[in-house]
Amino acid sequence: MQQIPLLARAQCATPFDCLGPQVEDSAVTVNAWLPGAKSVELIDWTSRAPIEKMACIEDSSLYSVTIPQADLPQLYGFEITTAETTYQYLDPYQFQAQAYHAVHYIDHAPENLYQQAGAQILTVTDVSEHAIEGVRFAVFAPNASAVSLIGEFNLWNGSSHPMQRTELGYWVLFVPYLGSGTQYKYQVKDAHGNELPHKADPIGFSAEQYPSHASRVYDHSQYEWQDSAWMNRETSDPYTQPMSIYEVQLGSWKRPDHDTGERYLSYRELAAELIPYLVEMNYTHIELLPISEYPFDGSWGYQPVGMFAPTSRFGHPDEFKYFVDQCHQHNIGVIIDWVPAHFPEDGHGLARFDGSCVYEYEDPRKGWHPDWNSCIYDFGKDTVRQFLVANALYWLDKFHVDGLRVDAVASMLYLDYSRNDGEWIPNVDGGNHNYEAISLLQWMNQEVYKKFPRAMTIAEESTSFAKVSRPVFDGGLGFGFKWNMGWMHDSLHYIAKDPAYRRYHHGEITFSMVYAFNENFVLPISHDEVVHGKGSMLQKMPGDEWQQAANLRCYAAFMFGHPGKKLNFMGNEWGQALEWNHDAQLQWDLLQYEKHAGIQALYKDLNQLYRDIPALHVFDCDPQGFEWIDHENADQSIVSFVRKGPTNQPKVYAVCNFTPLPRENFRLGVKDAGSYKLLLNTDDKAYWGSEYPVQTAMTAEKLAWNHQSHSIIINVPPLATLFIIAD
Template identity: 50%
Template sequence: MGQKKKQSSIALDRQIDLLVRGDHGDPFALLGPHLEEENGIVVRCFQPGAAQVSVIDRQGEVLADLTQLHTAGFFAGAIGTSERVPYKLRVSWPSHIADIEDPYRFPPTLGDLDVHLLVEGTHLHLYERLGAHFIELDGVPGVSFAVWAPNARRVSVVGNFNEWDGRRNPMRKIINAGVWQIFLPEIRAGELYKYEIKSSDGRLLPLKADPLAFQAEPPPRTASIIHGLPDFDWNDSAWMSTREAAGSRSAPISIYECHLPSWARVVEEGNRYLTYDELSDRLIPYVQQMGFTHVELLPISEYPFDGSWGYQPIAAYAPTSRLGPPEAFARFIDRCHNAGLGVILDWVPGHFPTDAHGLPYFDGTHLYEHEDPRLGMHQDWNTLIYNYGRREVANYLLANALFWLKRYHIDGLRVDAVASMLYLDYSRKPGQWLPNRYGGNENLEATAFIRRLNELVYANAPGAITIAEESTAWPAVSRPTYLGGLGFGYKWNMGWMHDTLRYIGKDPIHRAWHHHDLTFGLLYAFSENFILPISHDEVVHGKGSLLGRMPGDQWQRFANLRAYLGFMFTHPGKKLLFMGCEFGQEREWNHDAGLDWHLLSDPNHHGLQNLVRDLNHCYRDVPALHQNDCEPHGFQWIDGGDYERCMLSFLRRGHNPEEVAITVCNFTPIPHVQSRIGVPFPGYYVERINTDSAFYGGTNIGNGGGIASEPVPWHGHPHSLNLTVPPLGTLVLAREVG
């Protein structure tokens, strides 16, 4: 018996030594209450720096004074009962005495179903279990922490509440799930925290931010903030019940793409950002007045580097604290909805940054990323690629998509850099990539992930849409998965954007030889549900501003841009315009400064802004311009081949075949008088838009507000309009019906 006691004592000493060195992987086997055969319930605790520790009952009566077994602060002792009882620890510090709860007396907070779903990779409410959550256990309020780190030797939660000492609160490992968990009583909202992780070989890793933190410190600080799940009193039920129609293929969708930190700045206060609430007061009325239907936000998940514009997120579940707390972001969304504006979020499941406090090498292994750099490293961006084939990683991302849609009422996700996900050889030379199991360059795991993403979004977030930023010829991107597609609702038409911008950037004298740049897009315009994007990528990295691309003198530059936007807003496809393009920002976009709003004092810039507003309202008000954006029967060339005069004309049809709109573009600085255009129906055609109107800064050449058709067959139609087409101008005419 004595030998057995001696062995038990040696084993206990070894465990204590592991604990005080911060190397114990199963702290709940040592700490807290334990039933021993001879002594009944024995309580053990680790309180570095304490002079004495006692166990007290809920009434404050001392049950036992614990014995110090290690000078580092390890105490233990029997409490005189064989039954587990709720207790506290009375800790005597050199300066004071405190009664505290013992985290190691509480049970796990993850149930069997949670563990099963986590292992299976199908926990769609992952964010309700992992991360930091306010709960109550045994009548005690506190925070439950849980983090996935299956290959770690030890994981601790650290913060000001335990002096950032990883020895004090090592966590329990739920082995089946690879999740570490602990309940810390009486922790308050707003506390900073991270995870201290030891790898399997004993190396202490850089402190890690919580991958499921709901709030994070604004950079350059890197800690997570205890916040709890977003819990906002929403007032947007009217919008949510009807938003499906607002995002449908037959709806007018005109998107204002916006980088919130640089839309405007408060220069007189150190060039500071506008807060979410200030943006609610200023941005929302502006976008509403301009006639846009949606606002698309460049990524707002917390990110460390301003120059990434948010496309290198490090806290996927936390809206950036640069602009305010999560509640303020929710208010912004709520106010958008009450103003009739949908909100689309740029979402980045393609890669993540290499910052040491983030996901890289999270538990001492390549947990979230591929180990082989030929699969796991984006060479262009020096970022890491998610391992979509690991079910827990895919679950992390899928749950994140649903988190934004359900918890923040986001109306759509524009998925960034889809092409980089689909192709194993994306931006790689031979020998720098690994083929799939069939020898091809398709990333089969990423493709399966994308299809699952879209299926989950459309099944679990009614009315929400997904949009692919995809620049290749991958087929059926915006077709349902049951038809073999990727399942997105829409796809950016990058080819149209590049072709037409190349055309409009040429001097008019050369355009006749490049007419196909305007017309080629119609060969594939209905192969996908397209959005026509003029995005942030087109006004950075030396490309110049949209206005800066226009050739000629000042009048020609503005006239070119007005004509181009008139062409864009009547071309088949939904619309997207990056902030500043609507009033002719002169310089390239700079993420460190606000837009040049002072330019609106110039009539040319103000006129351009007026045009974009009117184009939006025309696009929304004229059914023929939007109802069949994605249908081939909604478009017909009138004359797409008049390359010598750099002219083109086409008609758009809505659900009512007699409701037609006519677009005529002249991309030369020469007006074309008595230019006959064939139309299918007789009647009066109202000049809804003339981009050369003096109201927009033009020369006011046009047709006096409208023109009646003549029974003169032309362009294969029984009637025609004898138009005056202004120089570098676009006309939009709609037939009066009834």
Template identity: 50%
Template sequence: MSKPDRLIDSEAAAAIVAGRHGDPFSVLGLHPHDGKLVLRAMRPEAEAVEVLDARTGRRLAALDHLGDGLFAGIIPRRKNLFKYRLRLTQGEIVWEDHDAYAFGPYLGDMDEYLLGEGTHGELWKALGAHPCTHDGIEGTHFAVWAPNAARVSVVGDFNGWDGRRHVMRRRGATGVHEIFVPGLGDGAVYKYELLDSAFNLLPLKADPVGFGAELPPATASVVRDLRGYDWADGGWLQERGAKQKIDQPISIYEVHLESWRRVPEEDNRSLSYRELAETLVPYARDMGFTHIELTPISEYPFGGSWGYQPVGLFAPTSRFGTPTDFRAFVEACHAAGLGLIIDWVPGHFPTDMHGLGRFDGTALYEHADPKEGYHPDWNTLVYNYGRTEVLNFLIANARYWFEEFHIDGLRVDAVASMLYRDYSRKEGEWVPNEHGGRENLEAIAFLQRMNVAVYGADDSIMTAAEESTAFPGVSAPTDGGGLGFGFKWNMGWMNDTLRYMSEDPINRKYHHDKMTFGLHYAFSENFILPLSHDEVVHGKGSLLGRMPGDDWQRFANLRAYFGFMWGHPGKKLLFMGCEFAQAQEWNNESSLDWHLLDHAPHAGMQRLVGDLNRLYAATPALHQRDSSPDGFQWIDGGDAASSIFSWVRMGAPDSAPVLVVVNMTPVPRPGYRIGVPQAGVWRERLNTDAATYGGSDTINPGTCASTDAPAHGCAQSIEITVPPLAAVFFERAAD
């Protein structure tokens, strides 16, 4: 056996064996040494290691075992570097393998420059785990940002989870570590093992830019090959820009995939992405929705968070399949004419040990100060929006979902918690901004940059903000100081109207303004009217359960409310189960109560929502000017005594206006004279009290011709029957 100090410096050998060497590429692999070539390998899984010529397969040398899995030896009759393989022996088992330390860097100079600058627009193509061909050999390239780590290794079943085996190469001052592992491909399970700057071993970490993950509760990342998917949705992508403008009908079906429908015969499992493509997609299409919105699907460890505490922002959750399966689901949406929106959570992340928290032993993604980096509401961490690399990570992630998965929109969760430094904090628990104010200037800049980036890359997409305050310009362009979102959820409308609907009809006259107040600001943003999952959890009950009265009145109230919503300016969003009046509060651990459709009132509600969607989409007056005051005119918004609301919706000048009348009491109003803005014949288009929906069938058959009798400030009027607890839509017929 050769002397160790003749083949390797003793301190370097000790550091390699201990897994504490910060630059193993300078030691391991093939290196000139005292005028000869020496090959060193750290292979503790082997008893013997031989070197083979990769071209001819000829045995060149047997390496000496220096102890603790470290091998080294001189390559005779060779002076220049060459391609080699290793032959390893353990007992009677003999196998051949490429050496990771035989390969040079994979990332290019431009990648390194952009990573160092924090401006890599396609960050996911540089970082993460990528099956690829490097120097003619198939394998997987790993790269991770950990600037303060003394050592980073990739570990997995492929190396016995031994952090000494694949210690990564540090790329200059970027803080990025990389390694190419030959022979490794799609499906390999891995994590990163890091030593902090004081050489303390940290908890194993999942890949922040990993594209796959193990099925929870397991927490490792999984190599997923994103190359080569043969997309067939080119026609949809060319048309979607026109479908997602503010003058188009947008009606969104919000879905929690895990609980939409389950298979009770198979241990009550959830459906897969591909099964959902065959069931959820046609259901949403047949119901007349234009979009499906998914609660977050970025990998999340705790199912009870519904995805709102993600760990793997780049990994579609493995609960329903692989990234390829998710792509098939997206493609099915597009084939059915449906857009797909996913909820995106850049506002906070969980403290799970395998996640982003103190990733390299420091507050890397989060603020070090808990007054800035800790979220008291959810016991989570807050991203450091002032750090360039963190901005790059988040903005690139937004682009990633559009570019790699062809999604059509992002709905950004909890925007209000990002905009204000004192959100849910008491005095003394938050840090003012540089001007002494409460606004989070860095978060504001991040949201603006994100919207500029995604719309700049493809202006056919859409973004929406769940923002619950009066922060100005959420859906205004960034060049005018706005945040740049396409749409904003109208949380005020939702809260006010639901409070009104929970009142007994006899008391509603005292709360009339809750239904009309939203029109004071309805056109200040591009609004979506949301009845989301948040309204059917945490003891709030179902929408049906919040309606007063006996069973008939509860259903009638909800039908009237849906009519009010679909007639009101703003795009629509409805959480799953509400369309058929789910009776129980939503439970994320069980299926929706689909059996309720065997009962006429629930089936009638489902028919109503489908018909409202179809009327909304087919009637320009109900959607073209959703975001313009020119599209709305009160007929009578002040009839509090009768709890009747009436207004007109208008589209382009060549489209017919629509009159909406809503009666929020159980008292029918026959012979009700109501003003109309145009003379002519008006025809009832939809009545939520129709028998087919479960109502009393107090309808207005035929047409209603206007007369010169003035009413509600209009020169013309029609006489109608206003049904109890119902909304009625009339359209002016063509002359």
């Protein structure tokens, strides 16, 4: 038989042509490739009755028998005797229709990819209603010469389960009696027959850590969600709702054995500890650094390999669902960082998946990222576009996440990103925009908002690319929000200056309002600002110990007063002393000291005020909600502005003193007559402030000031922000 050498070398691309039932006229020949077998008998699987002994062909592992077609039962199997044991085995190669079924629908809609490809648990019922549960595998490797399914069930033997090549480039096989938890990988041979490193499933729903990096079969239907109230809540406009996001890297928020760092908190342990903390601190959302499986801890998840698998560092996929479920039951929205820009070269991953560039651009001028030494997805290839859009939908669908913060968008938009002249390929018009990536992002956003109208997408985009958070029909990319990197860079540069020199940099703290409503902005103080030698937020602040803390408190309140949704990385909220280290937990022990406990109390109160007072959030993305009172007071390094909500809601005035000099009897213009009260003072004793005397109640005088009809007199403490509201 000519296929024997191919089967022996695991190079058979069409096993359905030679294995399983081969019908000719009124007879059927059943062939089985069974390495290690000493003798084999064909049996009726339902009754387990023997039918006929099978012959070994050419002293190989191929066993064959020919019988009348009428004698072949609906389900058949083998009784196999090896040197060690005898066992019965249901032949997977009789399930050709079930295997092929996957590829008929994969390209009809993006979500079909995760519903049909990968490892799908199926139940097959024959005419006698004998139910057989198993797993259908489908993997895309269009230029492979052969693909085999390997796993613990066949001792990782590449010749045991050759997969069938299909016209669409998928390789398929249905294997009965496999189920959830089964380890597996793919043995792939390139177009020349060379064996590649064993590959994890690109659509794998669960993955193992080093050293195996194997995929595991996972059943999405088993988890019973309890968040129906959240998922069915009335749709509200996210732009007018408060959004204060706590950005978290789950491996370093807390560690149960923080002295040795040998273990992480599990998803369930995090649900028990992290969620109550979010509630106590009045956050509305949590944002998780990438959850998709990644091989290297030091990448923090930004070099993902298993795009469809929640990292198993913290537990099983069901446990991640439990974490999200618990967040929702406590009215916390869940945002995950999503990385469609690039992926690492790890051998078990997507890079040169079948020996060719299945997922990445082939030309390194487009397909290799010099900053991160990683592969760039081929955004123009239909199969890659479906892969990425399907993945975005998958997290919203199967894990109920509420939003995707899309990483490194600028690197996708520009062909010359981090490249010198001659190192990049212009587009068809000679420019540097990657039209393929732009089109992909637009499609992704359209699909997300069409299928999950309560969801949100947020772009980390660091350039002035136009209309990032504007609808596709208006020529935009279609994101819901964009990180305001300009505000972040300018304001941090300003606040790091010695107060004596801030008067010369006053424009850095006010310039953001020139473009504050060009996009729907999120103000981010993220993990990127407290790593790689940048120091913690507290370390950025100038001055002595008291001034550092006061600067941080003043800046935090300025952020909460500024238009835009809010994001702070974990540890910022109590003034972590050291920059973030992913190999250790946060410095929770600092909260025993009044300084850090006071900073934490301020963030808690800021979150509460931001949530409770419409003027501070309703018009975060609308220019009618903001007006400068005085942005020109560079000599005193003071800025003042008013935040406005709906007409029936009181306005909030913010005064920020960025010097250590108190300003007594400071006159502030206000819009209306009447009485005013102090809403928040970052110099309050409760926040470890100096408790400089400040008026808590004021009455507006009919004295025009700052181009306003009325004014009030207040003392402004050193390095402090005040919020004042009409009483």
